[in-house]
Amino acid sequence: MASSPPPNTTPAPYGRACANCSHAKSKCFQLAAGTGCERCQRLKKTCRPSTTVRKRNGRASTSKTAQLEAKLDSLMSLLLRDEPSTDTPGLSRLALPTTVPQVPQSQESGSSRTAYSEGIPTPPATIALGGSPRALDTLCSSIPISPENAEQMLSFFRTESIKNLPFAYIPSYMTSQQLRQEKPFFWLSIMAVTSPHCLQRESINLKLADFIHQKILIDFAPSMDILLGMMTFFSWATYSGRHQQILYPHVIMGLVCDLGINKPIPTEPSTMQAFKCAVGFKQNTPTSRTMEERRAVLGCYLITASIALTTSKIDALRWTPHMEESLSVLTNARECPEDERLVTLVKLSLVMDKAYHLQRDGDGHHAPYFYIKAFQSQLNLVKDSIPGSLRNDDSILFHIATTELVIHEIAMRAPSTPNTPDLQRLDSLYTSLQAAKTWLDLWLSQRPTEYMAFPYTIFGQLSRALVSLYRLSVLDDPAWDRNFVRTTANLLEYLNRMTYGMKMSTTHLAVPHQSEWNVFEKASTMFQCIREGWEPKLMEAWFPSPQSGAFDDTLNASNPPMLDETLPMNGLDDLWMMDVFGSL
Template identity: 35%
Template structure:
């Protein structure tokens, strides 16, 4: 059969017809799913004409779906906030400002702007949030993270805050304090307003430890507890701001002490450790990436590991240092575990030295590593019997002293000139020499050498302590007071040691503990005029309370000390050094305070009780020290 003639008059090629548009084909072509070619208007299509069928246009009309306009997430939130504002205005009698009126007063949930410095880029969403949370049109110079509608908010809190001018003074003071414990770097051009906007909790912690008003400090301390509970526990928002604020609060814990204040060292230390774990600072970014890939395969593509910043490394090392000191001070907690990433961070800090104070922080951490090992060996030695068969702690003495000597040899001039670094070095050696000192298994010749070396280290530490100018005493970090407690109990034990081969006159002429206590009491009493703080009638400052505590310690120890020194102290030991902040010694062997660590090596301390029977003193009883300079039981004095 011959193929049809495609050029016939019925073909589409010569008809000059046009294809029907979408939805205009006839019923037959639509059912047959053929292309519908229209001929002249009003006539049938080519296919129906060729087949002799009736050509009817399709009756179905296109169903048009109504176009939906999806609102953005921001618009939905704005609508919800509009509803909240309406509810709040109706429930509070119109005290909530209208959202459009509130837009003139910028505010945010993380910082509080000063009204005379508006932010022109604030969004309407922020304005609505302000209207929903503020109780008035002006937020003023308010708490950076506490709104007026917060259930724990007190109207007196805003009045208890330092003024902007006072905040600037306090921040400059804190910048000067950082040289003694440089856990962070604050640029000289950063103002208190800038810090409050960027790091509100850190700002609050700094204001608390630097304020010159005890009543104001009490309110701010309560705010600190509220803020950290709300942010870390309730909202679970860990950040470097929270971590640095807690480190600052713990680093100068003595400045936060006062009557009626609840213990916070263990609680805040554990919260800071929790924040560190949440931020992943204890592990290297590569290790974090490994755990994310191996144990979370369902998470899709994992983000690339972020390089660790020096700011994060400083915070991590500083937290380890302070938790290590507090753990040895209280004896009820463990420090942050030292990891390979911490060692890497320490080496990075020593190598890069972005700021001059990094050298001081690195040296403090290096010395504390030796101190922590010596402390652990001392505690283990005291917890086991002589017949246990384990290696005595005093056999590690030479190795630890070599490590201290290596740290000293590698110290930079800036670190060597820091009295905080020197004091920690001598404190470390006191503890190293104390290992096995009171165990019968230690050979007699080594015991005599250890006692005298410990005594020299104690003397060197007190030379540093009394060489610190009175005006700089408030800037001393908390671990300096821990060393003071540990060093004085080490001197007590050396003084009262029952050894007929040991000449007590050497102790009295080198470091007389009674006169040292007198000098320390006098030093704290003078602080009222050097660092005057505003107090109420019944509240005293840290230093007046510390003077009372030291007097109680002296009264408790004096009978035993006098008996062991065979009578009253030497005449020169009966004088108290008043008004002398230099390195001269009363009741000590004459000589100036060392400007740097001598070649003989650094020196270090161990702990014991304060308000107990002197005959029951024990290095393992570390809880006694919480009654010396910490914020624990001041109200009993």
């Protein structure tokens, strides 16, 4: 039975209860004197009218597309109003620089919709990010780099670093500020890997790594900016953990596949694109493949093929007919000087990848020397096609020597014939010896600044050259002269010279009172530890005692760790040292 209203009161109309009664879900009785409601007066509360929203029964839009676009515009407005996340350590809330152009809301929402489409190239002047651009701009603003230093670091990357892995073209007239506006994540990655100060570089790398893990992999849509930045950070960063050698290659391969730049532009929509069209999403189909996209996909192949060859834990990005087309287009277009170098490096990498897969997967139908001859013929064709301006280029020579090592490793793994010397095998072993010697001599001829410009691909090749020379030095084959190896390419002498060279280079990145953070100090320690780990086996192979039995030509797996893993790992060693040499 309903209770009767208090005297001298009137029940409030529907939807007109005061804020207190509405919050308490209690009936509201307005006093006749007009001074509020009976409940608020009894409880001695301030009676405030509730906020009402008038329900509008407007005409429903006849266009589903218009409704979806309106919702997307609303979502983008909310994203743009949101404050940047404070999850990333060390980031400060900074205002947007006045030099960064603001994109109108309608354009921003449109770019966010098209960024999710498969295979759509990012226009150079558009930041097509799915996450909040303010979060990325805040991170860029938090990096303590002056405009003058930023220009110097960009110049170093453009003239020294990128020539070793030319997956992008940065025109000489482009300034650091222009690159930051057009591709902020790419710019940030360049700043992270070229900072000349050890502690500053470590700080930037940590911030960028946190941002990648917390934001890029979750909130941001695939774009060329993100792809180029990830390729740069992984290939040159002096901050990385062991697991990231496997994580980052898969990330950049995923970005390539999501952008669709490894395959032709589709003539008809995919199943997902057709579904998006059916529910009202606009699909902007690209009409042509850009040169930027062609370089990026070939660069991704170079990076992943190098990781596959060094770690044997992943496969390279699958080579497709469209990538072959991109290789041909870059060969003929010659839009920039680095395209010829990129084409040559990719051709060499293709030969290496084939030889690697043969060794890994095996084939018992043909003799190993049949494949060695075939791969060597392919390598000779690539060498003949190298332009004259690149025949003495260090990055090309590094890759040629490594390709020969990979090809002729097949002979090192083949069983020896004790009674009759296998001349083909001996020829391959000699070729491997000369290739390892060529590679290491080339390494010792580099300046300290060139060491800092080397990407992961070169460091992986260094590990192969050292390991190959070690195997040749201790190879137990009656027909193989280990003393000849010692006099031709003495591994201990190479390690001594590398140790000395790194010590002489320590002043290049000296950090007061913290020498352990100097990349050259740690590289020197690394080479010295490798020497100490390998010297006993080498001395036993070169100067065997009468009591020594047959020598095991495998790498010694019982050696103690060559570096204290508590040492702060940044620099030449942290990307490849522990995985490649840590178990020897």
